[in-house]
Amino acid sequence: MLVVAIGAPDGVHTSVHRADPTLESVVAAIRRLPVDDLVLATRDEESRRVARSARLVLGSERLALLHLDVHLTAWAVVLAGLTTPALPAASARAVADDVLSHVFTRAVVSTVASLEKPAPTFRQHAGSLLPTSAFVVDPGRGTVGRFLGHLGVPDGEMIVVARSPKPVVPEADGLLPHPADVDLGGPHGLRAAEWPAPRWFEVSSLDAPLTSTITNVASGFFRWPACDVCGRAAPESCLFCDVAARSARTGPRGGVAGPTHRPEPLEAIN
Incomplete structure (x- = not known):
């Protein structure tokens, strides 16, 4: 791909x-x-x-x-x-959907004063005024907590990190169960404001091998319905045509019947 x-x-x-x-x-x-x-x-x-x-x-x-x-x-x-x-x-x-179902993301941020989702408490807002404050954000669970020296990231198949140019806590890499497999932007950090805080450290861990995800997707591919416009197999909607896939025209094994054809350019943009 x-x-x-x-x-x-x-x-x-x-x-x-x-x-x-x-x-x-x-x-x-x-x-x-x-x-x-x-x-x-x-x-x-x-x-x-x-x-x-x-x-x-x-x-x-x-x-x-x-x-x-x-x-x-x-x-x-x-x-x-x-x-x-x-x-x-x-x-x-x-x-993407299968991979994300196995991804665990957490972040340490220096302030939650401008954080909207998940929403911090009033006490956490007030705590953000302290210059040495730090908070742990768990987007999956929708929780915010004070940073107490640990991140709780599971030891996964792949660990990816990203950080602000200025560190949010000393030796943030020591919070990981093993060294990061991918460090986006490198050790000097990213200038982009990924979090509404001047200092932040974000990590995602994959708790299953990518090969198992690909096997899951490939095993169900022949059962997917076909797009009415281009004929490609699509589980829900076609990423090429932005239309919902119709029910599959099935053959003896449930595969999509008929040749794939290429239509004239169509811009039914999502």
């Missing part, structure tokens, strides 16, 4: 093609790749708009749009899963 991650930082999987969130950069990245189906992966609205514009310029026949509203380190784990060889681009959503 060919993947162009728009706005992805340094450190994502080496098989992922990165592009800046500008139309020129995305179009140039696409034109450098083989003429085949590919996925434009985004996680913020600016990049999503650029991906839509690129599909308007180049046509929708080979461009799938996969937008995930997830934290940066979790997105990096998903991107690694998407690069698995032999997977069709139409399966990108199923791969």
Whole structure:
């Protein structure tokens, strides 16, 4: 599966093609790749708009749009899963959903004064005024707690970290069960404000091998319904056409019958 991650930082999987969130950069990245189906992966609205514009310029026949509203380190784990060889681009959503079901994300932030989700308590707001304060945020459970010297990240198959240029706590890497497999942006951190705090440290851990996720997706591929427009198999909606997939026309084994055809450019953008 060919993947162009728009706005992805340094450190994502080496098989992922990165592009800046500008139309020129995305179009140039696409034109450098083989003429085949590919996925434009985004996680913020600016990049999503650029991906839509690129599909308007180049046509929708080979461009799938996969937008995930997830934290940066979790997105990096998903991107690694998407690069698995032999997977069709139409399966990108199923791969992402399966990977995310095994991802655990936590962050240490210096303040929660501007944090909206999960919402901190009034006491935590007041505690943010202290210059040495730090809080642990668990987006999956929707909890915020005072940092007490541990992060509680499970020892997973893959650990991805990202951090602000200034450390939120001393020796944050010592909070991990083992050294990070991926350090987005490198040890000097990211200038992008991933959290509404001047200092932060984010980590995502994958608690299952990526190979098991890919096996799960591949085993159900032949049962997926077909898109009415392009004929590609899609579990719910087609990432190429942005239309819901109809019920599968099944053959003796439940596979999608009929050849895959390529329509004229269609821009029913999500």
